[in-house]
Amino acid sequence: MLAVGTAVTLFVVVMGAVGIMRGRHRDEASIERDVPWGERFVLIAGLGVTGVILAAFFLVSVRAMASLDKQGRSTALTIDITGHDWWWEARYPNGAVTANEIHVPAGQRVSLRLRSDDVIHSLWVPQLAPKIDLIPGRLNHLWLEADKPGQYRGQCAEYCGLQHAHMIFFVVADPPGAFDRWMRAMAVPAVDPSDPLAQEGRALFLGQSCAGCHAIRGTDATGELGPDLTHFATRRTLAAGTLAVSPETLTEWILDPQSIKPGVTMPPADLAPDQVRAIVAYLLSLGFGSTP
């Protein structure tokens, strides 16, 4: 398509340029009112050739569409994706829940079932699949397949308000065995920390407003407004791909999310510095424990 398009553009430019070069010094009196080849050229090139090229494009595109539809009918796994202002929730059939990081087995077709919790979002991983909207009140489907293990960046493509620019996620394709282990580990509840600082953080997390919005399976925190943090420490990014996870970024984020992602639902925390340090220690202890 690109080649034909370039050829058409070049043809028009070259023919126009040649026409101008040759015609500039033409004697005005020699111009004929009716050019016999003119209308024929307009019809053959404009209607005929254009029509044939477009019809061919259409057939190719319909075949591609049909083939994409057909391939989507048999998939290895179905993941439920919900779009929120401004983050992504992924739920797996075995109960695993995570956010902004969709793990898939490499080399296998995966089906996504997509919903929205608030406004319209659009899921787009440029390297893996066409995009599809997540529309409140509707259920949409998309399949994707990553040939090779790796990390593929995705981003919300439908304007969804203030932080549309920071609604990033990653599709992580693991080798199939590693993926199975990941999914099993993700479904297991969080293990209580042994480190005293992290234990203090756990108490603070559950006692403060954090637990009102975030869930950590295996604890009393069951909030549903924000991302599930059960295995938070296994994630690479924070705030839907806005920051890389590290003690510093996490501290900054907890203290003042509004300066990093203005308009985000999470309120600034009214905590003393050592309290924040404890919560950060707790969150970073939320790995897979000994399971994998």
Place this chain on the structure above:
Amino acid sequence: MKVAEEPLEELWHEEPGLGTWLSTADHKRIAKKYLYTALIFLFIGGVEAMIMRTQLAHSNLKLVDPETFNQLFTMHGITMVFLFAVPVFSGFGVYMVPLMIGTREMAFPRLNSFTYWAFVAAGIFMYSSFLIAKAPDAGWFNYTPLSDATFTPGVNVDFYALGLIFLGMAVTGAAINFITTILKMRAPGMTLNRMPIFVWGELAMQLSLLFAQPALTLASVMLMLQRHWHFHFFDPGAGGDNILWQHLFWIFGHPLVYIILLPALGIFSTILPTFTRRSMVGYTWVVLAEMATAFIGFGVWVHHMFATGLPSTALSFISIASFMVAIPSGIQVFAWLATIVSGKPVLKTPMLFILGFMVIFVIGGVSGVMAASVPFDQATTDTYFVVAHFHYIMAGAALFPTFGAIYYWGPKIWGRMLHEGWGKVSFWLIFVGFNLAFFPMHILGLMGMPRRIYTYQAGLGWDWLNLLETIGTFVMALGILATAINWVWSLRRGERAGNDPWGSDTLEWATSSPPPDYDFERIPEVRSLHPTWDQPELRDGKQPPEAGGRSLAQHHRVLATSLLDATPEAIVDLPKESLWPVWLTVGLMGFFYGALTRIGLLAAAGGLLSAVSVVAWVWPRGQTQEMCWISSRPGSPESSFRTRRRARVRSRGGGWSCSSPPRRRCSGC
């Protein structure tokens, strides 16, 4: 019966001054107001674009906060589409259509005044939102549920919805005015197949507007009802559907692309014959292509919704229509090429602008054909690829032919030539800047950059292309500035234009520059597609009576002619300037601000003033307005047709006799 003629100057003259500047019904004065206003909005929309481009020049810049950025891109879209592109083409149309079809006025001069003022008022209404920092921020497409009261509780979206309802009145009125003028007021002999292509472009544009606009007005009313009166059109929780908004918006929004494109293509096909010194090759096919585009344009709206999860069968139908709509464009491009190749191209500034547009239009058309393919579109929709595509089509169409038209028709409108050298500098700056600003967007889109993001992260490899785009935007702005300076300079110092500086073929060049208040001393009789080339007696606008020129020098009157063949049908007295259209606009403004602030009293007062103004506007006063029917030569087909259709017409046997309907005395027929 012969009645004494009066001097046309007295019949058509309006005293200059602020009073008549407000109340004028002269299409030329109104058109100039349209053009100046639209160009001011181009400036405002351009400044918005430059702020956005500066923010995006590099990753993680914080020139404006996300809230402001979202307001900027929303208002940039609204401004460029509704307040610049559509009005600028209406402006050229209001000026040129009556001249090109050889009449003296638009069909409804006071409506013309009203539609201008309503457009300005709607623009001011929407822009007043910036005073309280609550400009519309849900995008120009304003998708629900983001735009409903839950997610946008502020008045931002009320400014949008009410402003567009208001603007819809202006646009609809203007469309009716244009369609009537074009179909019923062409000079005798200007049959449909002798109509200039720009007039065809305007006709196609205004017909599309007339049928597309109601969908947007309806959607806006429904949105207001949902936002404030607990309706649930777009609320899935109560049986509504968000997709409904998208259907309603795009069934307006896609024809809108052609509404902007068609007059632009019309300008192209009007300038081209002048600067290739020959008639358009394939005139009939170009005209058919324009009308076909307007028609097919109503069948492709769902291609904005390829990623919403609609069934594949439905998408295939829209996909094939979207491919088909490229065929008329292909016909036009090849007709232009054939005209260039078989003519003598003269590279003056107007010609440069349209040649530049041809390249841009082909690139935009090619990327548009790609986007007609469903799988390709699902990959590129809502990315910078699409931003690139529609800027090539819409910004290309709204900028290049408009600037070409400023250089081409400017001498007619202001009586002075614009400077060629500055014109060429301006063209090259705009052309290079345009491509620098918009071409890299294709690549960024394919690399994964989505639309409508206020910033992006470092390390994605997007920075340098974005910087290039920002530089391009500023180069383009310099080019526009060059034309602005050129225009101001030329108004005082430019060479005097004379009637026909370019040796063009259409009727606007058959009168002085600028034209007198009454446009033509005699209404010409047209016998060719290229009247000023083929009928030398037309050149000074004083076609002698024996050659068919008609003076109509009684009252403020024009000639109505038949729809297909432009045979004289009636003489119509037109109303003169009036302040009531202005008062109507003031009343409506009050009504809409009342609805916005929810102050019932203000809305009621505004509504009352509007009603009073409408009554006063049409109230018959001293000057009687008459319409008298002209009977044609006995025995001619249309004479018998007319006799059958309107038995009250008395034939007097002469080509120029006129009989009035019963009980209505017609003086001066």
